[in-house]
Amino acid sequence: MRIDVLRSPAGTGHRPWDEHELRGLLGELALRGVEVELVDPAGRVAAPVPGHGPSESQAESQAESQAEPQSESRSVPQSARGPGSRSGSAPALGSGPGVESPERPPGAEVPLLVSLGADPVVEEPHLRSRLEQVRSAVGAGRPVVVSGLALDPATVPAEALRELLSAASLVGLRDESSLAVARRLCPGHPALRVGWEDALLLPQLEAPSRRPAQEDRPGVHADRPGVHEERVRIVAAVGAPAGPFSPGEAAPVLAAALDALVHRTEGAVTLLACGGTPADEEFAAGVAALLREDVRWGPAGTDEAGTNGSSADPDEGRTDPGADRADPGADRADPDAAGSVLRRADYVLTTCGRAAVLGLAAHAVVLPVAPDKYSLTRMDDVLSRWGLHDGVAPLAALLTPGDVAWDTRAAVQQWATEAVEHRGAVRSALADADPVVRESAARWWDDVVGVLRGGRPPGVREVAAAPRGVGAPVVRSLRRRYTVPGVPPERSTVAVVLRCGHRSGRPARALDDVLAQTFTDWRLVVVDDGGDPVALDDLLVQRRDELAGRVTVLHHRRPMGPGAAANRGLRAADSELVVLHDGSDGWHPLVLQGAVARLENPLVADDGVVVRAPGERAPTGGPGQERVRADRQALTLTDVLDGDLTTVGPTFLYRRAVHGVLGDYDETLDAAADWEFVLRFLETFTAGLLPGDAPLPAEPAGGSSAGSDELAVRDRHLRQWTAENGIGLPLYLRRAVAEEAGGLHRRLDAAEGLAHDLLDVVRAQSLQIERLERTVREKGFVAFCRRLWRSLRGG
Structure with a gap:
């Protein structure tokens, strides 16, 4: 056949x-x-x-x-x-x-x-x-x-x-x-x-899958004192991220992880561009450029240690610490070179599933980093087949590790330490799982050939390796808020209240916005405020697998209003943080991650954070309103009194505990319920401000401008005054000033229009005067002589 x-x-x-x-x-x-x-x-x-x-x-x-x-x-x-x-x-x-x-x-x-x-x-x-x-x-x-x-x-x-x-x-x-x-x-x-297509990458049993085990640190030859043994092989198979993170955000994380591994093993690094496209090679070169000068790396196709043909002593004959740093795109590997390098690796840091398969088949310690949700699912499945569950670190978790570590560098240092310490247990688990993986793969290809020959489709006969519980415990901690939980926690970090009704935005887009978030420790409360319950239920059924039990639905036959819907949603889910959503504005996939990281930063004392819509510049403009600068780090009460609409529509994430001080949303108001709550919030608390197109928090600024200091002082005194006397007078004065300013602008507009009319009249009169002067010139004595001369010449 x-x-x-x-x-x-x-x-x-x-x-x-x-x-x-x-x-x-x-x-x-x-x-x-x-x-x-x-x-x-x-x-x-x-x-x-x-x-x-x-x-x-x-x-x-x-x-x-x-x-x-x-x-x-x-x-x-x-x-x-x-x-x-x-x-x-x-x-x-x-x-x-x-x-x-x-x-x-x-x-x-x-x-x-x-x-x-x-x-x-x-x-x-x-x-x-x-x-x-x-x-x-x-x-x-x-x-x-x-x-x-x-x-x-x-x-x-x-x-x-x-x-x-x-x-x-x-x-x-x-x-x-x-x-x-x-x-x-x-x-x-x-x-x-x-x-079981991944089994195609497994090495043949008759050939050794890797060299004999070595210590993590170089030893000393008995016959050659002072000469190091072969260095530990560290392979980094990376590709340009396809998810919400840019190469500029992903490359420093991978470089920091490689630095941590080299520091603990004194190994040599080989970098591979696992995607094969120019973008992947450029990304690999970007990771290499961030490595320390004493970290050695080379493309596939160099010697086994990835040191471009250096001697047994890695420091012998070296004068330039960066002399053996090469461009990964300069030496194109032959088709088998990458697989050969990975099959001889001791540690594999990777962002793609196939490289993880080759590393596991070589019984190496694999450190997978998932830049997006699909790669996370893909590599989770690969590791699970070998009995290594929950071993993939989401890139999002390494960027904002939360309470697991102080920052990215601390997280990867802890990960590298545990990977080196648990190396023996991981290799033992992989050796035990190897026969099971091969048996399951053989059954799959037997079934494929049987069906191709006209046989009946077989039943499920897959046999997976038993979970071993080995690996790096820090990864399981990092995954808690960046992977979909198998069992939703009783108390989530964020409660997302989605208000759906006859005046709401598009609920389908709002649901997809929430599901696309890199931060997954949320509870969604959908409040049907007099909308179509059948259509809403259909949307939720279509997304049932992605929601994974993290949704609560509240149907109301009659509209209650935005304030009442928000209060019902807040009481339906327990959480540390709260955010409202109605589908009118789109969410960037990093909105929740950036906002939560801002509030969990120990150096930040804010109780809320506002994430503007992408490209938004607030306020929208109007009489007496000045535009807020794009580089502002906080939203102030002065901004809101001046008409800043940043908090009406975009994401406003805040601590649930503030309701114990401020009370609930005002249910007697309609469209102004959210704005009124923000006013009360800013009277007592402070709120940070993040741009919608770059929500991940950056390092704190080293200083502030005189204008920012002046605004902070004015806002501090305003909040002190409102705390003692209430906010009624500032609201009245701001309205009165806005009306006066509006009237002044209207009068100025009328005067400007009148001036334009007068200018038009003057221009018309000037044209008429010019025509009269031309006529007088043509009817004078000189003009008569000219006409007489032309007539004589013509005769």
């Missing part, structure tokens, strides 16, 4: 371990007697591979003997021959001048849709390009197997994916999150499972 392997496109970059994983796939299928033909993303034949079983010489002789035009077999690319090939590295299959790409004949063999090389989330253009081949196979009565399908709940193309899943006889999803999405789209599908 021969099958067609339709390689799912994973982007334009050539990832470091593409060819290694492809050879693993060919080996698994050849072991089960399956002949493979590779097909590129356009549906053309990339390179038929006759079984992958013969040796290199046999494959070459077969290719020579079957080179006639009528033959179906073509030359086997070097990437499919195995590591013993003598020729140079081959280009990526399906591209490059060395690979033929004739059109694929109609009615081809049984298709296998497989995603290789990286962790791509399926996109609609790629998915639709596969549906034509799948429809053709289904029409011919052939089974279809989908393997390695990664789905993001936020971007999944529902209709095209539903058609693909329904047509497939067996579907292997990338992780549990993707499996949940597939089951929601096709709830009756009998063969949706989590596949």
Whole structure:
């Protein structure tokens, strides 16, 4: 039997371990007697591979003997021959001048849709390009197997994916999150499972997966006193972040973690750009630029220690401490170099799932950092298969570790310390899990081949490694507020009160804003203030998995008003902090994280923080109102009295305890209920101010301007006066001044309009005078003579 392997496109970059994983796939299928033909993303034949079983010489002789035009077999690319090939590295299959790409004949063999090389989330253009081949196979009565399908709940193309899943006889999803999405789209599908594509990266049992164990610190040779043993290998496989964090925020965190590992192990660092795109290589270079000068690193393809060919003594012959620092993009690794480096690593710091798989297979200590929610789910699934649960550190948690550590550097220092101390336990757990992982992977590929041969889809037979409880305890503490909890806590850090009603904003967007937050320790209270309960319940059912039991719904048939809805929501959930949301303004994914970090900063005494909407500049302008500068760090009572609308609409997060002093929202007010509460809040408490497009708090400023000091003094005295006499007089005076200013502006506008009218009259009179003067000049004696002369000349 021969099958067609339709390689799912994973982007334009050539990832470091593409060819290694492809050879693993060919080996698994050849072991089960399956002949493979590779097909590129356009549906053309990339390179038929006759079984992958013969040796290199046999494959070459077969290719020579079957080179006639009528033959179906073509030359086997070097990437499919195995590591013993003598020729140079081959280009990526399906591209490059060395690979033929004739059109694929109609009615081809049984298709296998497989995603290789990286962790791509399926996109609609790629998915639709596969549906034509799948429809053709289904029409011919052939089974279809989908393997390695990664789905993001936020971007999944529902209709095209539903058609693909329904047509497939067996579907292997990338992780549990993707499996949940597939089951929601096709709830009756009998063969949706989590596949084992990662097992293609496991080393062969007959070859040692790594060198013998070494101590974490260099020792001394008995025959060569003073000469160090081979240094500990630290590999950093990083890629440009795809989530809400910028490369400028992610790179310092990874560099600090590498510095901490080097400090504790005296190891040598090898940096890999795991995505294969120019952006990934640029990001890896940015991480390298932040490393200390005495930290040595090099690209894949250098010597095993990653030290660019240095001697056994890492300091022997060195004059420049940065002499062996290289540009990771300057020396392009051959397809197997990255996998070889990772398989010999002692510690692997990574942001991508495939590098984590290679590190675990090498029984290395893996320190995974997840820049976004999908990568967190992906790497959590990878580690869980090896019995290492809750071992992925969210990048958000390292940026604002909260009560776990003072700052980012303290968090990564603690993580590195625990990783080194628990190295033996982790390696022992990985060695015990290795047979279980291989057995489960073998069962998966047996099932794949069985379905391709026309068998029935098997039941779930997955066997995962038992949890071992080893790793770094600090990671479990860091994850508490940055991962979706399995069981929601009784008291969350933040209560988000979402008011939905006939006058509210878009509840669907508001729900998605909350679910997209990097900070996850929240409780959502949805107050239906006279809206459509059926439509609201449908929105919540669609997002049930993402909400994970963190929502409370309060339906009210008649509208109560904003103040009453806020009070009902506050009483329905216990929390330390409170924020109102109505869907009228969008939330940046870092809003809650930045605001909570601001209030938890021990150097900040504020009891609330306002996050402006992205691009907002308040106040909106008007008579007597001055614009608040964008670099302001606090919202003052003076600002609100002057008409600053920053707190009406955007996010205002504050401590719940202030209600014990201020009371509830005023239910007798309508649209002004929120503004009135902010006035009372600022009479007693202070509120910070964060921009909406950069909510993560920066380092405290070293000084303040004279204008800021003057404003702080005025606001302090104003709050003191209102505390003794109430805020009625300032409100009255501010209104009176605003009315007087408005009247003055209206009079000035009228005067300006009158001046414009007078200028128009003067201009008209000037034009008329000019015309009269021209007429007088033409009717004078000189003009008469000119006319007479012209008439004589003409006669």
